[in-house]
Amino acid sequence: MENFEFYNPTRLVFGKGMIAKLGELIPADRRVMITFGGGSVKRNGIYDQVKAAMTGHDFIEFWGIEPNPAVETLRKAIDLGKAEKIDFLLAVGGGSVIDGTKLIAAGMLYDGDAWDLVLKRDYSDGIPFGTVLTLPATGSEMNNGAVISRQESQEKYDFYTNYPVFSILDPEATFSLPPKQVSCGLTDTFIHVLEQYLTTCGQSRIMDRWAEGILQTIIEITPKIKKDQCDYDLMADFMMAATMGLNGFVAMGVTQDWVTHMIGHELTALHGITHGATLAIVCPGTMKVLREQKGDKILQYGERVWGITEGSRDERIDAAIDRTEQFFRSLGLNTRLGEEQIGEETIAEIERRFNARHATYGEAHNVNGAVARRILEACR
Numbered sequence: 001m002e003n004f005e006f007y008n009p010t011r012l013v014f015g016k017g018m019i020a021k022l023g024e025l026i027p028a029d030r031r032v033m034i035t036f037g038g039g040s041v042k043r044n045g046i047y048d049q050v051k052a053a054m055t056g057h058d059f060i061e062f063w064g065i066e067p068n069p070a071v072e073t074l075r076k077a078i079d080l081g082k083a084e085k086i087d088f089l090l091a092v093g094g095g096s097v098i099d100g101t102k103l104i105a106a107g108m109l110y111d112g113d114a115w116d117l118v119l120k121r122d123y124s125d126g127i128p129f130g131t132v133l134t135l136p137a138t139g140s141e142m143n144n145g146a147v148i149s150r151q152e153s154q155e156k157y158d159f160y161t162n163y164p165v166f167s168i169l170d171p172e173a174t175f176s177l178p179p180k181q182v183s184c185g186l187t188d189t190f191i192h193v194l195e196q197y198l199t200t201c202g203q204s205r206i207m208d209r210w211a212e213g214i215l216q217t218i219i220e221i222t223p224k225i226k227k228d229q230c231d232y233d234l235m236a237d238f239m240m241a242a243t244m245g246l247n248g249f250v251a252m253g254v255t256q257d258w259v260t261h262m263i264g265h266e267l268t269a270l271h272g273i274t275h276g277a278t279l280a281i282v283c284p285g286t287m288k289v290l291r292e293q294k295g296d297k298i299l300q301y302g303e304r305v306w307g308i309t310e311g312s313r314d315e316r317i318d319a320a321i322d323r324t325e326q327f328f329r330s331l332g333l334n335t336r337l338g339e340e341q342i343g344e345e346t347i348a349e350i351e352r353r354f355n356a357r358h359a360t361y362g363e364a365h366n367v368n369g370a371v372a373r374r375i376l377e378a379c380r
């Protein structure tokens with residue numbers, strides 16, 4: 001196990017009816033701006049619950065943070081927040097609203113343009129914020145990351161700032177999710193764990209078992225959720241899996257990959273494909289191209305997560321990659337670039353972008369533009 005520090009200050013408030021606690025969680029003397037997406041919370045009753053819980057608090061609303069939150073929108077929220085002297089933010093929505101709110105929180109205490117903050121990558125000044133999560137996937141409710149897009153230049157980058165002070169997770173808030181978002185959320189959760197697990201063997205037994213536990217849970221609940229996404233206990237496990245999958249918990253003392261994510265962000269930036277859907281396409285390609293380097297860990301994953309024990313080393317690696325791709329297909333997601341009508345032009349652009357930024361992604365720091373090209377070609 002490598003040396004590490006673990007710090008996660010977010011208070012998790014979990015369960016049915018817990019949105020009612022908002023009033024206690026936000027200090028009464030704060031002037032609050034509540035941030036929302038496109039309106040799903042008005043249709044599923046979450047907005048009414050939030051408003052009721054905020055009775056007596058001084059608050060304004062900002063609507064319209066889109067999926068893959070755009071700096072163009074977030075600048076408007078920062079301007080409004082500054083004009084209204086806001087000193088606390090409450091994000092109500094999925095990863096996009098929460099990520100966007102992280103940039104707003106930082107932008108409130110920054111004089112320059114919000115995109116400069118994204119390019120700085122790390123900025124830990126900012127006003128405090130809490131969240132009400134409506135979509136399990138990103139882990140943004142309990143981490144300090146945000147992924148921000150700039151529509152003007154079709155760019156999308158990760159950015160690191162403060163953690164939410166608290167996050168309320170009510171599984172009932174997920175019952176209204178469109179099935180495609182459920183599929184993408186399950187896939188995103190699964191691949192977050194793979195990014196922190198499918199690297200090097202023998203670094204930590206405890207991290208391996210925790211990671212495998214989350215992967216096995218996702219595999220177990222997926223077909224059941226597809227039959228009934230209004231089952232409280234199933235969605236509770238999904239929510240916890242997503243939060244624990246990317247809050248630093250399975251990353252302690254182990255190396256991390258994130259190549260699938262870095263390529264996936266480019267597919268979203270260039271083609272607008274939903275985040276989880278990009279990962280379902282890229283992940284099998286990453287496993288194929290890096291099968292030598294990751295081979296021992298893929299064998300462990302195949303055996304412990306999928307029960308693959310028969311065949312030669314190569315056959316077992318093939319089987320593990322195949323089972324992973326079939327899992328994403330069972331969720332109704334595409335797993336090939338061709339199915340999204342994406343070809344050489346995009347591959348060349350991603351190779352060019354990785355080379356321009358001197359990319360050295362992955363646990364071995366060896367994924368540059370040329371390797372990204374090979375991965376994308378394996379996803380055709």
Ligand code: NZQ
Binds near residue numbers: 036040041067138178
């Ligand atoms: O905008 P509204 O109307 O609320 O609708 C949203 C949106 O259209 C809808 N939705 C959310 N909760 C719902 C619901 N519809 C019905 N019922 C509900 N309960 O779902 C749509 C997608 O929402 P979005 O927030 O975009 O999805 P997700 O949570 O998957 O977030 C994706 C963003 O997070 C980033 C991604 O790159 C992407 O930009 N990520 C953030 C990470 C982080 N902060 O650590 C890590 C991830 O790897 C990821 O990159």
Ligand code: ZN
Binds near residue numbers: 188192275
């Ligand atoms: Zn992700």
